[in-house]
Amino acid sequence: MDASADIAAHVEDIIAGRFETIDFPWLGVSNITQALLPGTLTLVCGAGGATKSFMLLQAMMHWHEQGVRCALYSLEEDRTHALKRATAMRAGVGDFTKTKWVAEHPDEARRITREHAEFEGSFGRVIQDAPDKLTTLPQIAAWIETQAQRGCRIIAVDPVTLAQPDGKQWEADLRFVVAVKTTARQFDCSIILVTHPAKNSKGFGLDDLSGGASYARFSQTVLFMEAVEKPQIVTVETPAGRMVEKANRILHVRKSRNAPGTGLSVALRFDGATLRTSELGVILRE
Secondary structure, three states, rough: OOOHHHHHHHHHHHHHOOOOOOOEEEOOHHHHOOOOOOOOEEEEOOOOOHHHHHHHHHHEEEEEOEEEEEEEEEOOOOHHHHHHHHHHHHHOHHHOOOOHHHHHHHHHHHHHHOOOHHHHHHHHEEEOOOOOOOOOOOHHHHHHHHHHHHHOOOEEOOHHOOOOOOHHHHHHHHHHHHHHHHHHHHHOEEEEEEEEEEEEOOOOOOOEOOOHHHHHHHEEHHHHHEEEEEEEEEEEEEEEEEEEEEEEEEEEEEEEOOHHHOOOOOEEEEOOOOOEEEEEEEOOOO
């Protein structure tokens, strides 16, 4: 069989829905990246306080509720911490994450817990945590492969920068990236790695990622989350046309192999009251 048979089979898989991208909860991000096609690796980078973990958690909740099988490895905090955030986001009450608020509003806190108990039970099974022990890159790669074997379509690690390398950093990073990309291709899943900027980095380019160059080189999509110090007035393209909006987060698309999004940015608004991120539109170039 020649190569044309492979293309024909691939086209039939797309038509039958066996090969399709999974959308983010944000239309513009989805359209300009198509990041979550089967067999792909996506990096989400941002400095501390950029709310990238909130954004990932919101996306994971969305996919879970849409019936997409997903798995999240939380290296920074435990499952209870992640679930408390998720419940606060689902209830639209950011204060639910604050110990003092819960103590001062016991009836409302209990009501929120009761109303979202079923969700907490199901979403809790999506989350794996490792806050009390060092986790190595090979262990993370093995965990990702196990989740892929279980049939998970989207597998995320937050943040991969907390994993310990086995040997020299750049060699360990290369082995890790090759391993997880192999898993993504073999099992037709999408892998998301949350990372941080390199030390002393102030930009949003591929060279500003923490870790070895293999992360930027072998990933299909690289997204940089920027927390805007003062809300920024931007002109954006939306489904309703051009609009002027005030953004407090900017998502920079620094690599987009599956769609023409490289170099574009998406205006976002993070709401501290609900801990949710909404999309304002793709920023128009001047």
